[in-house]
Amino acid sequence: MALTKEQFITEFKDMALKLYAAPIEDLSSQQLYQALALLTRSYIAQPWADTKERYDEEETKQVFYFSIEFLPGRLLQSNLLNLGILDEVEAGLEELDLHPQKIFAAEADPGLGNGGLGRLASAFMDAMASVGMAGNGNGIRYQYGLFKQAFVNGYQVELPDDWMRNGFPWETRKENRAVTVKFGGWVELRPSRSGHLRVIYHNTDDVLAVPYDVAMVGYHNGVVNNLRLWSAEAPINAGPHFTLEQRERINQITQILYPDDSDNAGKELRLRQEYFFTSAGIQSIVRHYRRTHNSMAGFADRVAIHINDTHPAMAIPELMRVLMDDEHVGWDEAWRITLKVMSYTNHTLLSEALEVWPIDMFSGLLPRIYQIVQEIDRRFRLAFVPQFGQAMIDRIAPLGNGQVRMAYLATIGSHAVNGVAPLHSELLKKDVLHDLFQIFPERFNNKTNGITPRRWIQIGDRPLAHLLDKKIGTAWRQNPLALRKLHDYIDDTRFLADLNATKAENKRELAKYIDQTVHVKVDPDAIFDVQIKRLHAYKRQLLHLLGILDAYLAIKRGEKRPKRLHIFGAKAAPSYVYAKEIIKVMNAVADMVDSDPEVSPYLQVVFLPNYGVSMAEKIIPAADISEQISTAGKEASGTSNMKLMSAGALTLATLDGANIEIKNAVGDDNIEIFGLTEKEIAGYYQRGDYRSRDFYEKDPRLHAVLDMLVNGKIPGIETEGRDIYNALLMYNDEYFVLADFESYLAANARLDKLYQQPELWAKKALVNIAESGRFSADFTVQRYGREIWHVIPQTPEDDGSDTEA
Ligand code: GLS
Numbered sequence: 001m002a003l004t005k006e007q008f009i010t011e012f013k014d015m016a017l018k019l020y021a022a023p024i025e026d027l028s029s030q031q032l033y034q035a036l037a038l039l040t041r042s043y044i045a046q047p048w049a050d051t052k053e054r055y056d057e058e059e060t061k062q063v064f065y066f067s068i069e070f071l072p073g074r075l076l077q078s079n080l081l082n083l084g085i086l087d088e089v090e091a092g093l094e095e096l097d098l099h100p101q102k103i104f105a106a107e108a109d110p111g112l113g114n115g116g117l118g119r120l121a122s123a124f125m126d127a128m129a130s131v132g133m134a135g136n137g138n139g140i141r142y143q144y145g146l147f148k149q150a151f152v153n154g155y156q157v158e159l160p161d162d163w164m165r166n167g168f169p170w171e172t173r174k175e176n177r178a179v180t181v182k183f184g185g186w187v188e189l190r191p192s193r194s195g196h197l198r199v200i201y202h203n204t205d206d207v208l209a210v211p212y213d214v215a216m217v218g219y220h221n222g223v224v225n226n227l228r229l230w231s232a233e234a235p236i237n238a239g240p241h242f243t244l245e246q247r248e249r250i251n252q253i254t255q256i257l258y259p260d261d262s263d264n265a266g267k268e269l270r271l272r273q274e275y276f277f278t279s280a281g282i283q284s285i286v287r288h289y290r291r292t293h294n295s296m297a298g299f300a301d302r303v304a305i306h307i308n309d310t311h312p313a314m315a316i317p318e319l320m321r322v323l324m325d326d327e328h329v330g331w332d333e334a335w336r337i338t339l340k341v342m343s344y345t346n347h348t349l350l351s352e353a354l355e356v357w358p359i360d361m362f363s364g365l366l367p368r369i370y371q372i373v374q375e376i377d378r379r380f381r382l383a384f385v386p387q388f389g390q391a392m393i394d395r396i397a398p399l400g401n402g403q404v405r406m407a408y409l410a411t412i413g414s415h416a417v418n419g420v421a422p423l424h425s426e427l428l429k430k431d432v433l434h435d436l437f438q439i440f441p442e443r444f445n446n447k448t449n450g451i452t453p454r455r456w457i458q459i460g461d462r463p464l465a466h467l468l469d470k471k472i473g474t475a476w477r478q479n480p481l482a483l484r485k486l487h488d489y490i491d492d493t494r495f496l497a498d499l500n501a502t503k504a505e506n507k508r509e510l511a512k513y514i515d516q517t518v519h520v521k522v523d524p525d526a527i528f529d530v531q532i533k534r535l536h537a538y539k540r541q542l543l544h545l546l547g548i549l550d551a552y553l554a555i556k557r558g559e560k561r562p563k564r565l566h567i568f569g570a571k572a573a574p575s576y577v578y579a580k581e582i583i584k585v586m587n588a589v590a591d592m593v594d595s596d597p598e599v600s601p602y603l604q605v606v607f608l609p610n611y612g613v614s615m616a617e618k619i620i621p622a623a624d625i626s627e628q629i630s631t632a633g634k635e636a637s638g639t640s641n642m643k644l645m646s647a648g649a650l651t652l653a654t655l656d657g658a659n660i661e662i663k664n665a666v667g668d669d670n671i672e673i674f675g676l677t678e679k680e681i682a683g684y685y686q687r688g689d690y691r692s693r694d695f696y697e698k699d700p701r702l703h704a705v706l707d708m709l710v711n712g713k714i715p716g717i718e719t720e721g722r723d724i725y726n727a728l729l730m731y732n733d734e735y736f737v738l739a740d741f742e743s744y745l746a747a748n749a750r751l752d753k754l755y756q757q758p759e760l761w762a763k764k765a766l767v768n769i770a771e772s773g774r775f776s777a778d779f780t781v782q783r784y785g786r787e788i789w790h791v792i793p794q795t796p797e798d799d800g801s802d803t804e805a
Helices: 005-020 029-057 076-083 086-095 100-105 116-130 244-253 268-292 315-326 331-341 359-365 367-388 390-396 406-412 422-432 434-439 453-459 462-472 480-489 493-518 541-556 577-594 613-622 640-646 659-666 678-687 692-698 700-708 720-729 737-755 758-775 777-789
Strands: 062-066 135-140 145-152 155-161 171-173 179-183 186-191 197-202 205-217 224-233 303-308 342-345 356-358 403-405 416-419 444-446 527-532 564-569 603-608 625-628 650-653
Touching: 005 029, 005 086, 029 076, 029 100, 029 205, 029 224, 062 116, 062 268, 062 777, 076 086, 076 100, 076 116, 076 205, 076 453, 086 100, 116 135, 116 205, 116 224, 116 303, 116 453, 116 777, 135 268, 155 577, 179 268, 186 367, 197 315, 205 244, 205 268, 224 244, 224 268, 244 268, 268 303, 268 315, 268 359, 303 315, 303 331, 303 777, 315 331, 315 342, 315 367, 315 406, 331 342, 356 359, 359 367, 359 403, 367 390, 367 406, 367 434, 390 434, 403 406, 406 434, 416 422, 416 777, 422 434, 422 444, 422 659, 453 462, 453 613, 453 640, 462 480, 462 493, 480 758, 493 603, 493 613, 493 758, 527 613, 527 737, 541 564, 541 577, 541 603, 541 700, 541 737, 564 613, 577 603, 577 720, 613 640, 625 640, 640 650, 640 659, 640 758, 650 659, 650 737, 650 758, 659 758, 692 700, 692 720, 692 737, 700 720, 700 737, 737 758, 758 777
Parallel strands: 062 135, 062 303, 135 224, 303 342, 342 416, 416 444, 527 564, 527 625, 564 603, 625 650
Antiparallel strands: 145 155, 171 205, 179 205, 186 197, 205 224, 356 403
16 A cells, blocks of 8 residues: 555554544553554555455455464564555654654564464465465454463463453454354254254353454555454343353353463363354354355355364364255255365374364264264265275274264365375374375375565564665565575675674674563674474473583583574473473573583573564574474474574474475575484384483483483472483483484584584575575465365465475
8 A cells, every 4th residue: 555654644643642632752652552553454444345345246265264273473563564554654653753663562462372383374364365365264362362471480480361451453343243152952853844954952052252353464465354253252132040150151262272282181161162163153154155145055166164273173064064954955965065165284293182072072062063973973984984994994983982083073074184294294194194094095285384474584584684675676575486586696705794794683683682571691692593482392492401401511521612592482381291391491501501600601591481473573583593303203394494494594403394395495505404314213113112221321421411400410400300301211202302312412513613604604594595485375375275275366476396295
């Protein structure tokens, strides 16, 4: 859109006055933010309405991305960027003697997601709008987000994340679009006079699902898509017998986000949440469709529904329910439509994360849905037992072992099933969904994850963005593949120096931020070595910690090495004791290193509390090293690996998830790979001959490091060191930390050496930035759009870099 600075200033002052009846000089950053957000929203309103109208008029096929989490990050700056008015607005604010960055920082991060899964969903929303695809989100409006993390005496404590405290200016309540979701009770099936089955519900708990819509603004293209978040409320005509307890139970449904990641709490409230937003979404999609269509026959040509991990897998029986019970479509036709509409992405191989529900709980809470799942199960068995045998079908039918098995249900009811990086997609076929792959091989495919360089470079890394503009022009902002032009400058010494200078500037900025937030002074000339992700044993922050302890001991022995600053950001699920112990030890080691004058010139450790999207925007641009060190075969894809590479950080990685794609993109010389491969680890599993103690006994460095956990050398820890020690030695080190220790140290030593050659380092950083464009989520959603959703966006060229698994 077009907006001059002068126009903006007038409109902004006007909005602030209307809102607060005060001149801008008297307003707090929060108030200025609110005023600016509302003004921005007013710019979005028309294109938002127009987009909706256009989709309806042109009968565009629409994608509905169902996800129990979205993690959009702050929206103000990104909306201004995508509208194309960020520069004008910033110039206007400065002219008013205001600080744009201070105002942007007043926005709370929406607490609607845990980590990579939710962030990916939001990247897809941004990407779909930006490539002009009709893509809508469907999720939950959690009142409280994932907890706020603080450290007390080095221990993680969890505080409520009241992220909506000051309101959420981007949402629009649509109470005229509310629908009713039914729980519990019992159902009666009665043939009606017209021959249809009538489904009569008795004694249900009804919940009103009220949608709040959030605009998803496309980049410079006038497209504004919709993210619909559902809030649970008591029914309007609840009546006098409706108790406070009932009201409270309803409110709970959308009160709080489960703090799990790659994990499964298995609680009834979670099941309620899942059915709540899924049913509300399906009902509203069908209702909208039926406003302009007499029957459901063409539904699958207009609608694609994506099941983001298994949490919304109930979309399958729920669509069946609506088609059959409300729309009177017969089973076969309803199943045909459902299969064509639904597609499913799996996001993890960890067995503890494969969602299953006890049949008692499921059937009690969702009696009609359970009947439909039973019928899906019955027909599945009938169709495939003759060919594949009872034993195999028993293993993978939707119902088994007294459980409803959501990943199997999702696979059986979708026409496409994908993993999020080639290795992950292969392992789905080989292990987790092996039997289903035998039956439905054509459904399985890979779609490697992506990120949005708009947020990570254009907003998060402005110094780099400006340098790129100067050197290769601005085309990369539209099409990130244009970053490849950087290869032309691989021998341009001046440019390489500029690249290093940009990194240095970002590191100084991060140093300031660290000082402000945790009051720790860090040396901006150190190597910034970053590991930012949820805390999980398989991600192996512990391996990183053992590496730090080794460095500590080496420095104590008198070794000199370039100074390294280890930066961690990670939340542990509140009930995940082992992960919390690792945090405690990490913080204790940070203190130990800091207070030792012999060591602190060479080594520093900072664990930043409450890691999230906005903090990532500060850390990533300053990173020299990106630690992606999960046990091979465990991390489905990872996405911080892509973000950090796009900031020119060198990846220190195992051959896991999308690290492998990064390696293929930049070549062996521009990434530091170490550790066991997935195949080698599978070999250990098969033979059953992994003995972690052997590594401890034969490697004196490892021996010394592990002993530190239990010999009292780390001040301030209690039983945590012992627990970790035991996990590694007595319980045989489930994640092969000890097996990878030696090669991890060797890779680190190579990086230390390389850092002595700044120009060579810069060359490698350049290649990483240059090749990061292929990981743009714009391309990822285009691949989904072409191969899974069958919607055709008009857009920049895809480079086809996704290898189908
Ligand atoms: C996750 C995986 O653990 C990540 O590897 C992946 O990048 C992400 C998005 O696909 O999904 N699965 C999960 O449950 N949480 C994740 O972050």
